[in-house]
Amino acid sequence: MEGASSKGVLSHLSHLEVVTRSRKCEAQQPGRVAELKAKAAALVKQRDQLKAQIQIQQNLQKLRKSMNKHSNEEEEEMDEDSENSQLLRLMARHSHLRDLLDAHHLIGGYDVIKTSQGKGMCVSLATAYEGVYLDTYNLELDLKPKLRIRRHNIPPFIPLNQLAEQSNMEANIKPFLHLLSQHLNAFAGRKQQLKLVKENHKSIEVMESNVLCSILVLMLTVPRQKTAVLCTLDYTDQTRCLPTNARFESEDKELLNSPDWKKHCSLLKDTPLHKALTTMKTIGSIM
Amino acid sequence: MEKKENVEEVEVLEAQIQHLQAEIAELQHQQQNQDKEMTVCFKGQMLDALLYMFAQKQDDGMVLARLKKEVEDLEEDLRWQSQMNGIRMNSCTKKTLQSSGSKLVQQICVSGHCSELIFQVEFQLTEVKHSQRSERMITDLNVVMDTGDLQNFSSFLSGVEETMDLLLFFRTQRAFTDRCDDRRRTFQHFQKKYPSVVSLPGGCRSEVMTVNHPKLPGCIVFIHWSVEVSREGQVTPNIDLLTKIPERALQLFPSEAVGCAAEAFHSLLRILGPEAAMESVIRAVSLSQDA
Numbered sequence: 001m002e003g004a005s006s007k008g009v010l011s012h013l014s015h016l017e018v019v020t021r022s023r024k025c026e027a028q029q030p031g032r033v034a035e036l037k038a039k040a041a042a043l044v045k046q047r048d049q050l051k052a053q054i055q056i057q058q059n060l061q062k063l064r065k066s067m068n069k070h071s072n073e074e075e076e077e078m079d080e081d082s083e084n085s086q087l088l089r090l091m092a093r094h095s096h097l098r099d100l101l102d103a104h105h106l107i108g109g110y111d112v113i114k115t116s117q118g119k120g121m122c123v124s125l126a127t128a129y130e131g132v133y134l135d136t137y138n139l140e141l142d143l144k145p146k147l148r149i150r151r152h153n154i155p156p157f158i159p160l161n162q163l164a165e166q167s168n169m170e171a172n173i174k175p176f177l178h179l180l181s182q183h184l185n186a187f188a189g190r191k192q193q194l195k196l197v198k199e200n201h202k203s204i205e206v207m208e209s210n211v212l213c214s215i216l217v218l219m220l221t222v223p224r225q226k227t228a229v230l231c232t233l234d235y236t237d238q239t240r241c242l243p244t245n246a247r248f249e250s251e252d253k254e255l256l257n258s259p260d261w262k263k264h265c266s267l268l269k270d271t272p273l274h275k276a277l278t279t280m281k282t283i284g285s286i287m
Numbered sequence: 288m289e290k291k292e293n294v295e296e297v298e299v300l301e302a303q304i305q306h307l308q309a310e311i312a313e314l315q316h317q318q319q320n321q322d323k324e325m326t327v328c329f330k331g332q333m334l335d336a337l338l339y340m341f342a343q344k345q346d347d348g349m350v351l352a353r354l355k356k357e358v359e360d361l362e363e364d365l366r367w368q369s370q371m372n373g374i375r376m377n378s379c380t381k382k383t384l385q386s387s388g389s390k391l392v393q394q395i396c397v398s399g400h401c402s403e404l405i406f407q408v409e410f411q412l413t414e415v416k417h418s419q420r421s422e423r424m425i426t427d428l429n430v431v432m433d434t435g436d437l438q439n440f441s442s443f444l445s446g447v448e449e450t451m452d453l454l455l456f457f458r459t460q461r462a463f464t465d466r467c468d469d470r471r472r473t474f475q476h477f478q479k480k481y482p483s484v485v486s487l488p489g490g491c492r493s494e495v496m497t498v499n500h501p502k503l504p505g506c507i508v509f510i511h512w513s514v515e516v517s518r519e520g521q522v523t524p525n526i527d528l529l530t531k532i533p534e535r536a537l538q539l540f541p542s543e544a545v546g547c548a549a550e551a552f553h554s555l556l557r558i559l560g561p562e563a564a565m566e567s568v569i570r571a572v573s574l575s576q577d578a
Contacts, residue, residue: 033293036300043307050314052341054321061325068378083351084340090354091336095327096378097361101368103379103397106412108454109372123371131425131451174373181458240519 056088063092110177119144125181127188129241130272134188146170157212158183182239187212189241189272196274203287204277214238216273220286227252229286233268243269260285323383326393332357373461374401389416401457402464403492407431410453425451439516446518459520466514466524467492473562474512477569484573496565498572507531508548508572510565526561528552528568 105111111124120142127134140151147170154160163169163183169176190213197218198206207230208217214235221228227250234245246268248256255261264285268276280286329337332354339350369375376399385392391414398407410428414421428451430444440463447456474496477485486497498508509529516522528549555564 033296033300036297036304040300040303040307043304043311047307047311047314049341050311050318053337054314054318056337056340057318057321057327060327061321064325064327064380068380083348087336087340087351087354090351090358091333094333094354094358094361097358097365098328099379099381100365100376101361103376103395103399104365104368104372104374106395106453107372107374107397107408107457109368109374109457112367112371114367126454128425128452128454131428131453133423133425174371178458178462185454185458240521242519 056091059088060092060095063089064096067092067096108181115140120150123177125177125184127185129185129189129192132192134192137184141173147173154180154184155187155211158187179239186235186239186241190214190235193241193273197277200274201277201281212238216243220280222252222255223284223287225252227255229255231268233273241272243273245269326381326383372457373465374457375399384411390414401460402468404460404464405433406460408453408456410451425453428453430456439513442518443516443520447520452520455520459516459522462522463514463516466522470494470512470514470524473565476562477565481569481573484569498569500572500574505531505533506536508568510568512561524561526552526556526564 108126113122115122123139125137137154139149142148142150163179164176167176167179194213205219207219216233218231219228220231230249232247233243236244246265250256264280336350336354379397382394384394393412395412396409408430411426413424428448430448471491474487475491478487483501484498489495494511494513496510499506511527513525515525530548
C-alpha cells in the first residue's frame, strides 16, 4: 500500500487502466468470435436461400418454357408428384397467367373488371400514339337490368351517347367499345401531333385549335420573302388522326399554285402533321 | 495461449465470411442474369409459396390451397379478358434489357391469335418513372403474321411497324376478323338455307360465294365480298356482284338486267343491307316463286 502510495496515485490509476483493459479484451474476444460466428451463420443462410431461389427459378423457367410451347394448358408431368413439384407447377402457371394478363393490358385491352356480383363492370380504354402510351379512360357500366353507362371520365366533347346509339350498345357492347376506342385514340393522336408541332416547330404559329383538335389553323412563313401562309386543317372524320381537308391561304396566289405547294396539300392529308411540316421545312418551303 | 486461439478463430471466421460474401455476390449475379432471361414476379401468394419452399414449414397445404385459388382466379380473369378483347394470348415472355433507377427496358414477345389470324409481336417497352406518373413507350416493333392470302393487310402492317402503333394493330386486327366472321356467318347461312343454289368453292372463309341454278350450270353469279384494310387501319367491307353467262346465251337472250346487274346490286346493298340484298339475288337466280 505504501509502495503504491509512494509511486503515486497516477501510476496506480494507470495500472488499474491496464487491468481493466485486459479484462475487457478477454471479454471482448469471445464476443467478437460469437459475433463473427453469427455473421457467418447468417451468410450461410442467405447463400442457401439464394441457391434454393435460383433452383426454384430455374425450374419455373423450364416449366414456363414448356407452357409457352404447348399453349393448350397441357403441363408436362414431372417425375415425382411431391407437394413441392405440385407447388412449383402452380407457381409456373401463376406467373404464366400473370404475364398473359399483362400482355392483354399492353396491347390496349379493355381490362374488364366485374363489379357488384356481376351486375356491373368497369372497362378501360387505353390510348397511344406512335408507340407512346397516352391517357386511359374508364367507363363503369350497369349490365342489369339493362346495359347502360353509369359513370365515366370520357371528355364531354366526345359524343358518347350518339356513339352508343349508333353502335346499338344495348344489344352488344363490343362494337360500341371499339368505336369509342377509335374516337378516343384518334383524338389522342391529333392532340399529340399538335403538342409535337408546338414543341418542335417554334417558327410555326398555331392560330386556332379546338378542344377536340378537329380544326387547326397554322401560320406558316415562307423563307426569304417572309410571305405568310395560313394553313387550315379539317379533321371531319373523328375516327382518324389525319385531316380530311387541307388548304392554304396567302396573298401570294402564284406561290400556292406552284407544284410544290400543291404537293404539300396532299402531303398534309396523308402524313402526320409534325412529320409533314418537317418535310416542308427540309425542302425549304417554310421556315 | 487462450488469446492466441481466439485470434486464430477470428481469422478463420473472417476468411469464411469473406468466402461466403464472394459466393453470395456470385449467386446474386447469377440470379440477376436469370431474371433478365425471364422475369418472374414474386408477390402475394407467389412470395408465400416461395418462402414456404425455403422453410419447409408444416402448414397443412394451406400455401398450396391458397395459390391454387389464386391461379383459378387468374384463369377466370384471363378468360374474361380474352373474350372481351377478342384475342387469345398463347405466350408472353419478358427479358430485362436495362434496369437502372427509374428506367426499365424490356424486350417483350407476345404470341396468340385473333379468330383465325395467328400473330407474333415483338417489341421493346421502355418505362420511365417520374414522381407522379410513369411514361411508357414502345420501340422496335416487329409483327409476324401469316398474311399469304391477306394482301391488303401487308401495307397496313408495314405502316404499323413504322409508327410503333401496337394498339392500332390489335384494334384493326380485331375489326378485320370481326368483319371476316360476319362474312363467314352470312355465307354459311345462305349455303344452309339454299343448298342447291349456293356454294362456297373456296370454303366458308373465302371471299367468294357462287349462286347458280342447278339446271343452268353455265350461268353463275359470283358474290365477291372482300374486307379492305387501309394503311391507316380503317377496315371496310366491299361487296360486289359479278356474272358469268355464256356468250351464246347472251346473244340469244339479250338481257339488260344482266348487263347492269353489278350496279343494280350496289343500289340494293345501299337500300337493304348486305344480307337482304344477297338473299334477293339468290331468290332471283333460284327462280323462286316468291322472289
